[in-house]
Amino acid sequence: xxxxxxxxxxxxxxxxxxxxxxxxxxxxxxxxxxxxxxxxxxxxxxxxxxxxxxxxxxxxxxxxxxxxxxxxxxxxxxxxxxxxxxxxxxxxxxxxxxxxxxxxxxxxxxxxxxxxxxxxxxxxxxxxxxxxxxxxxxxx
Amino acid sequence: xxxxxxxxxxxxxxxxxxxxxxxxxxxxxxxxxxxxxxxxxxxxxxxxxxxxxxxxxxxxxxxxxxxxxxxxxxxxxxxxxxxxxxxxxxxxxxxxxxxxxxxxxxxxxxxxxxxxxxxxxxxxxxxxxxxxxxxxxxxx
Amino acid sequence: xxxxxxxxxxxxxxxxxxxxxxxxxxxxxxxxxxxxxxxxxxxxxxxxxxxxxxxxxxxxxxxxxxxxxxxxxxxxxxxxxxxxxxxxxxxxxxxxxxxxxxxxxxxxxxxxxxxxxxxxxxxxxxxxxxxxxxxxxxxx
Amino acid sequence: xxxxxxxxxxxxxxxxxxxxxxxxxxxxxxxxxxxxxxxxxxxxxxxxxxxxxxxxxxxxxxxxxxxxxxxxxxxxxxxxxxxxxxxxxxxxxxxxxxxxxxxxxxxxxxxxxxxxxxxxxxxxxxxxxxxxxxxxxxxx
Numbered sequence: 286x287x288x289x290x291x292x293x294x295x296x297x298x299x300x301x302x303x304x305x306x307x308x309x310x311x312x313x314x315x316x317x318x319x320x321x322x323x324x325x326x327x328x329x330x331x332x333x334x335x336x337x338x339x340x341x342x343x344x345x346x347x348x349x350x351x352x353x354x355x356x357x358x359x360x361x362x363x364x365x366x367x368x369x370x371x372x373x374x375x376x377x378x379x380x381x382x383x384x385x386x387x388x389x390x391x392x393x394x395x396x397x398x399x400x401x402x403x404x405x406x407x408x409x410x411x412x413x414x415x416x417x418x419x420x421x422x423x424x425x
Numbered sequence: 426x427x428x429x430x431x432x433x434x435x436x437x438x439x440x441x442x443x444x445x446x447x448x449x450x451x452x453x454x455x456x457x458x459x460x461x462x463x464x465x466x467x468x469x470x471x472x473x474x475x476x477x478x479x480x481x482x483x484x485x486x487x488x489x490x491x492x493x494x495x496x497x498x499x500x501x502x503x504x505x506x507x508x509x510x511x512x513x514x515x516x517x518x519x520x521x522x523x524x525x526x527x528x529x530x531x532x533x534x535x536x537x538x539x540x541x542x543x544x545x546x547x548x549x550x551x552x553x554x555x556x557x558x559x560x561x562x563x564x565x
Numbered sequence: 566x567x568x569x570x571x572x573x574x575x576x577x578x579x580x581x582x583x584x585x586x587x588x589x590x591x592x593x594x595x596x597x598x599x600x601x602x603x604x605x606x607x608x609x610x611x612x613x614x615x616x617x618x619x620x621x622x623x624x625x626x627x628x629x630x631x632x633x634x635x636x637x638x639x640x641x642x643x644x645x646x647x648x649x650x651x652x653x654x655x656x657x658x659x660x661x662x663x664x665x666x667x668x669x670x671x672x673x674x675x676x677x678x679x680x681x682x683x684x685x686x687x688x689x690x691x692x693x694x695x696x697x698x699x700x701x702x703x704x705x
Numbered sequence: 706x707x708x709x710x711x712x713x714x715x716x717x718x719x720x721x722x723x724x725x726x727x728x729x730x731x732x733x734x735x736x737x738x739x740x741x742x743x744x745x746x747x748x749x750x751x752x753x754x755x756x757x758x759x760x761x762x763x764x765x766x767x768x769x770x771x772x773x774x775x776x777x778x779x780x781x782x783x784x785x786x787x788x789x790x791x792x793x794x795x796x797x798x799x800x801x802x803x804x805x806x807x808x809x810x811x812x813x814x815x816x817x818x819x820x821x822x823x824x825x826x827x828x829x830x831x832x833x834x835x836x837x838x839x840x841x842x843x844x845x
Contacts, residue, residue, distance in 0.1 A: 298601070298611075299594045299728050303475070303721035303776060304540065309483045310453035310719060314579045321578070331578075332637035335443070342493065343449045348486045353543055356723060357612030400444065403493055438741070438751075439588050439734045443581035443636060450579060454719045461718070471718075472777035496583060497752035583755070584820065589763045593730035620724045626768045633762065633823055680724065683773055 287422045289365040292322045294380075296356050306353035312389050313346060316378045319364035320393070323376070327418050339411060340400045344373070348391040358383045369419040371409040372396060427562045429505040432462045434520075436496050446493035452529050453486060456518045459504035460533070463516070467558050479551065480540045484513070488531040498523045509559040511549040512536060567702045569645040572602045574660075576636050586633035592669050593626060596658045599644035600673070603656070607698050619691060620680045624653070628671040638663045649699040651689040652676060707842045709785040712742045714800075716776050726773035732809050733766060736798045739784035740813070743796070747838050759831060760820045764793070768811040778803045789839040791829040792816060 294315050302308040324331050334341065354360055361381050368375040373394055380389040397406050409416040434455050442448040464471050474481065494500055501521050508515040513534055520529040537546050549556040574595050582588040604611050614621065634640055641661050648655040653674055660669040677686050689696040714735050722728040744751050754761065774780055781801050788795040793814055800809040817826050829836040 295598070297594060298597055298722060299730060301723035302718060303723065303725045304480045304482065305723045306482075308719050309486065310450045313450035313453070314577060317578055318575070330637075340444045342444065342446075342490065343488075344490050346449065346486075346488045346490075348483075350482065350484050350486075353482065357610075403446075435738070437734060438582060438737055439590060441583035442578060443583065443585045445583045448579050454717060457718055458715070470777075497750075584760045584762065586762075589766065590730045590733035593733070615723070622724065622726075622770065622773065623729045623768075624770050626729065626766075626770075628763075628766045630762065630764050630766075 286424070287365040287367070288323070288326060289363055290319070290323050290326050291361050291363055292319045293359075293361045294318065296354060296358055296360065298356055301356050304353075306355055309348070309350060312348055312350075312380060312391065313393075315362050315380060316346075316364075316376070316391060316393055319362035319378055320376050323364045323366070327422070329412075329415055329418070334397070334412070335400070338400045339397050339406065341395045341397045342403075343393050344396055345394040346391065348389065350389055352382060352386060352388040354380070354382055354388050360388070366419060366422040367392060369423045371416060371420075372405075372407055374408070374419060426564070427505040427507070428463070428466060429503055430459070430463050430466050431501050431503055432459045433499075433501045434458065436494060436498055436500065438496055441496050444493075446495055449488070449490060452488055452490070452520060452531065453533075455502050455520060456486075456504075456516070456531055456533055459502035459518055460516050463504045463506070467562070469552075469555055469558075474537070474552070475540070478540050479537050479546065481535045481537045482543075483533050484536055485534040486531065488529065490529055492522060492526060492528040494520070494522055494528050500528070506559060506562040507532060509563045511556060511560075512545075512547055514548070514559060566704070567645040567647070568603070568606060569643055570599070570603050570606050571641045571643055572599045573639075573641045574598065576634060576638055576640065578636055581636050584633075586635055589628070589630060592628055592630070592660060592671065593673075595642050595660060596626075596644075596656070596671060596673055599642035599658055600656050603644045603646070607702070609692075609695055609698075614677070614692070615680070618680050619677050619686065621675045621677045622683075623673050624676055625674040626671065628669065630669055632662060632666060632668040634660070634662055634668050640668070646699060646702040647672060649703045651696060651700075652685075652687055654688070654699060706844070707785040707787070708743070708746060709783055710739070710743050710746050711781045711783055712739045713779075713781045714738065716774060716778055716780065718776055721776050724773075726775055729768070729770060732768055732770075732800060732811065733813075735782050735800060736784075736796070736811055736813055739782035739798055740796050743784045743786070747842070749832075749835055749838075754817070754832070755820070758820050759817050759826065761815045761817045762823075763813050764816055765814040766811065768809065770809055772802060772806060772808040774800070774802055774808050780808070786839060786842040787812060789843045791836060791840075792825075792827055794828070794839060
């Protein structure tokens, strides 16, 4: 069963736009904050992966914007691993607003690649422990 | 038939991340630059809409990242109106890299709402000329 | 005597650039996080000020970059009120890196203005309690 | 005599904040756009410098905010080399608004360092042609 973790977000003034709400692209940044937290919670460290010359770019992202979020609001992001097949990891996210409603939801799909060439690698082969934990997360 | 317009993008150093490529959330910003250009090309002005107290938030976004883009690269975004029904407008985007390949593609879906309440409005009723032009763009 | 408060900062991946370090403009955003925290610590709420139609733009900023900061590093910002004369408030900041060194220091000078016209106001007259507290902070 | 070059800036919606104006940290990004343009105008290429493992971080920045800039406004940045001593380069900037007024002015001071160690280098020794051109720019 997938762990679902909660990460509080302090809305930054810089993240608002003249519509008076958080600018939509920033939710991808919040997703990343949740994702980093989930990875740490599962016992891994993304910064360490990069020190080995491997990065994990996003290959697909979907975002659904349901309600605006404003500066000064208390929000958090809930993050979990939705799918994993040894190559691709799909993370899912709900951003919960001050009234407990899902304001934004989304998914991002990631692979791992060598930093210098962007040649794809298998997470299973490159990081066997990571693979094991992720496989357990998405098991029924 | 939908007009497809090209907008050159100067990749900003600030848009790169330590992976050495453009940070993924920035493509939503580039989509917006293409969208603003398309709207102007079709004869309208988004800044004027806002002066009337109406804003046009994104309700859904999808992005597919195919190839990384680097600082110093010559790129442009192609933008067109993919769907429109009087309420919702769906814009589509291709970001073309220095080799003429589609590096990133995506779609964003928009409505219009009153800025103070975020209550939805019909584009058809609020901006009849805009409605007319958009209807023509998506006609077979 | 001025209160000096500490605010932890989680370095965001998005804040790095291809130099492999935090992009320099982001430190102004971190300064703002510290400033917001200090204002709350002193008993005020910047979001409330804005609800009254008053905003507090920066009129001058100075930043000194001493050491790069990297993703994954534990840092915090120290913030205090350095000067105040009833009209202008000068906040000072030190960003402390993982080794306890000052990595970045800076100052920002602020006034308050009406949001619609950007006409300047006196903090003393518009917010007497705020004025009183700030005056005490900068007293010898 | 220093060349002063003009670079048009398209104000991005993403650069506004809920004050309804351009968020102050973005002016450092615009300064960089002007600086990159000036460097190219003088016959050099910053991206090429980085390919040789050398980067040019900001060590000091000062910004003076005189008038707000809004979305949809036609602005440009004027950039010139203000000082250079073989080690440090000081660039100066004026951001000119739609009425021809200086809305923002500033300076940034740069050195060059090795990307992997951030150990300082002399521009004179590492890039003699660059040194020659910069020396001519700041000559009386």
